[in-house]
Amino acid sequence: xxxxxxxxxxxxxxxxxxxxxxxxxxxxxxxxxxxxxxxxxxxxxxxxxxxxxxxxxxxxxxxxxxxxxxxxxxxxxxxxxxxxxxxxxxxxxxxxxxxxxxxxxxxxxxxxxxxxxxxxxxxxxxxxxxxxxxxxxxxxxxxxxxxxxxxxxxxxxxxxxxxxxxxxxxxxxxxxxxxxxxxxxxxxxxxxxxxxxxxxxxxxxxxxxxxxxxxxxxxxxxxxxxxxxxxxxxxxxxxxxxxxxxxxxxxxxxxxxxxxxxxxxxxxxxxxxxxxxxxxxxxxxxxxxxxxxxxxxxxxxxxxxxxxxxxxxxxxxxxxxxxxxxxxxxxxxxxxxxxxxxxxxxxxxxxxxxxxxxxxxxxxxxxxxxxxxxxxxxxxxxxxxxxxxxxxxxxxxxxxxxxxxxxxxxxxxxxxxxxxxxxxxxxxxxxxxxxxxxxxxxxxxxxxxxxxxxxxxxxxxxx
Numbered sequence: 001x002x003x004x005x006x007x008x009x010x011x012x013x014x015x016x017x018x019x020x021x022x023x024x025x026x027x028x029x030x031x032x033x034x035x036x037x038x039x040x041x042x043x044x045x046x047x048x049x050x051x052x053x054x055x056x057x058x059x060x061x062x063x064x065x066x067x068x069x070x071x072x073x074x075x076x077x078x079x080x081x082x083x084x085x086x087x088x089x090x091x092x093x094x095x096x097x098x099x100x101x102x103x104x105x106x107x108x109x110x111x112x113x114x115x116x117x118x119x120x121x122x123x124x125x126x127x128x129x130x131x132x133x134x135x136x137x138x139x140x141x142x143x144x145x146x147x148x149x150x151x152x153x154x155x156x157x158x159x160x161x162x163x164x165x166x167x168x169x170x171x172x173x174x175x176x177x178x179x180x181x182x183x184x185x186x187x188x189x190x191x192x193x194x195x196x197x198x199x200x201x202x203x204x205x206x207x208x209x210x211x212x213x214x215x216x217x218x219x220x221x222x223x224x225x226x227x228x229x230x231x232x233x234x235x236x237x238x239x240x241x242x243x244x245x246x247x248x249x250x251x252x253x254x255x256x257x258x259x260x261x262x263x264x265x266x267x268x269x270x271x272x273x274x275x276x277x278x279x280x281x282x283x284x285x286x287x288x289x290x291x292x293x294x295x296x297x298x299x300x301x302x303x304x305x306x307x308x309x310x311x312x313x314x315x316x317x318x319x320x321x322x323x324x325x326x327x328x329x330x331x332x333x334x335x336x337x338x339x340x341x342x343x344x345x346x347x348x349x350x351x352x353x354x355x356x357x358x359x360x361x362x363x364x365x366x367x368x369x370x371x372x373x374x375x376x377x378x379x380x381x382x383x384x385x386x387x388x389x390x391x392x393x394x395x396x397x398x399x400x401x402x403x404x405x406x407x408x409x410x411x412x413x414x415x416x417x418x419x420x421x422x423x424x425x426x427x428x429x430x431x432x433x434x435x436x437x438x439x440x441x442x443x444x445x446x447x448x449x450x451x452x453x454x455x456x457x458x459x460x461x462x463x
Contacts, residue, residue: 030056033426033462035181036170037105038117038146042072055427055463068111075104080184080458087130089356089439090448099125099138099184103145115150123185136213140185143219158198166190166211169344171204171231172244172272175285175304175359178346182355185213187344190221191228200235210344224253227344229267241275244285250343255293257341258393258402259333262294266341281308281319293337300340302327302359304350316371325350329361329393339393347398352384352415353435354454356403360396362412363387380419386412388442395446404446411440432457 031040045060058073079100087093105119125138148165168179168188180187191208210225229248236242252264270287282305289300306323327340342359351357351364368382388395388410394402395412419433433456439449 030059030426036168036179037074037076037103037119038107038167040072040074042107043070043109058463070109072107072109073105074107074463075102076460076462077102078458078460080456083455084130085453086450087452088448089437089443089450089452091450093130095129097126097128099123101184101186105146113152115152117146117148117150119144119146121145121186125184134215136215137183137185139215140213140219141216143213145186145188155196156198158196161195161197162192163195164192167193167208169193169206169208169227171246172233173274173283173285173304174346175350176246176248176268176270176287176343176345177227177231178344180344180346180348182346182348187211188219189227200237201232202234203230203232205230224251226251236275241273244270244272246270246272248343249291250341257293257337257339258330260293260296260335260337262292262296264291264293264298264341266291266293266298268341268343279310279312282306287340289340297336299336300328300338302340302342316373318369318371320369321367323350323364323366325359325362325364325366326389327359327362329388329390331390332392338390339396342396342400351386351398352382352437353417353419353433353456354415354437354452355398356415356437356452357384357386357412358396358398358400360400361389361393362396363389368417376423378421380417382415382417382419384415384417386414386440388412391442395442404443406446407442408445409440409442411442413440413443414438427461427463429460430458431460 030045031042034040042059061071063069063071079098081098083096085094101121101123103119103121105117108116121140122142123138123140125134128134128138144166146167148163148167151162153160166188168186169177170179171177188211189208190211191206193204193206195202195204207228209221209223210227211219211221213219227248227250229246231246231248232244234243248268250266255264266289268287268289270285272283272285274283275281285304287302289298291298304325306321308319308321310317310319328338330338340360345359347358348355351359364384364386366382366384368380370378370380372378388407391407391410395404397403415435415437417433417435420431422430424430435454437452439451443449
């Protein structure tokens with residue numbers, strides 16, 4: 001059955017931009033919207049009485065005369081049209097459909113130390129006649145995305161925040177832990193995080209379990225899928241680069257990785273360094289994994305890097321970049337495990353928009369650029385060349401599942417991504433793109449090897 005909601009969203013998303021384009025409330029007094037809405041600070045926004053936009057009136061609602069109790073409301077509406085040809089490198093896997101989601105939240109503050117945040121969602125999709133149908137990535141009828149309490153303390157010059165409850169997690173560049181903003185149904189976890197902030201440093205400890213999507217019923221935590229550890233971040237300051245340090249542990253029951261089967265207990269240790277130096281910028285992230293799968297040892301690694309450059313004097317402030325991403329694989333089936341586990345990544349941002357490739361047993365050499373046509377519109381291009389690290393291991397998809405085996409050639413293929421983004425106003429954005437994956441010789445030896453075409457167009461409104 002076709003759903004009316006996604007189609008309606010395509011029209012509804014465009015309305016707020018037109019209705020509120022004349023909103024003149026000073027932007028300097030309004031925090032920027034964040035994907036994680038709990039990161040927005042509306043405590044000093046007091047423009048409700050003079051606001052020209054209805055959206056402004058719900059961002060700071062005083063519930064007590066002294067202003068210590070206040071409520072912020074908001075949401076995000078997004079719809080995206082997708083068209084596929086030869087999905088999964090197979091013909092005739094062709095289809096077009098619409099995915100959409102609505103998020104709405106309430107953020108209640110009591111004094112400076114207590115807060116309750118509640119966010120609900122519905123994620124919908126029209127009929128999807130591709131392998132998997134309407135997947136858990138696409139559909140979550142109605143559910144609770146986040147529900148947590150914040151309790152803050154002053155501790156030795158810094159601040160300590162305890163956050164028990166259901167919450168989305170996002171660390172660093174989202175290579176290992178991300179709420180997966182491209183996935184229509186999103187990700188979330190349940191447990192507790194403790195965040196200590198002092199100057200440029202933020203150190204977060206977490207003890208959580210993953211909450212998988214049940215498409216038609218209420219989502220419940222899976223106690224067998226744990227994620228815990230520490231993630232520390234230092235912002236770039238005083239000429240020093242930004243620095244991340246992390247130790248993350250995860251558990252999964254009854255997995256099979258290149259012929260080795262058993263429950264997985266794995267620890268990921270790593271660091272990320274990033275900085276801007278004039279017209280140059282760079283980023284390097286390395287990770288090492290140890291642990292066990294069944295009674296076999298884990299010994300795996302990954303490296304991600306990117307170097308960017310903004311040419312001087314060029315119109316549109318273009319940025320040109322080159323990158324190299326590599327993640328280890330197994331050199332033989334069975335026995336000790338050398339395949340990197342990508343955890344909960346945002347692979348979409350690093351391995352092409354077609355999402356055919358995961359950060360496991362892969363080498364990705366990439367180059368691209370982004371240009372601003374004006375202050376509201378930008379376009380970009382990215383080119384990826386994929387090869388297997390080990391032909392005795394599998395090709396893994398964006399979800400981390402073994403997708404193809406039996407390779408006699410390491411060449412997977414080449415993907416080109418063309419993107420465009422336009423900001424209608426502070427609330428509404430329009431985006432779209434086209435991607436093509438040219439299958440390499442390695443795919444031909446493992447099954448269908450048709451080239452893949454992907455076109456998408458989306459609308460997003462945040463309030």
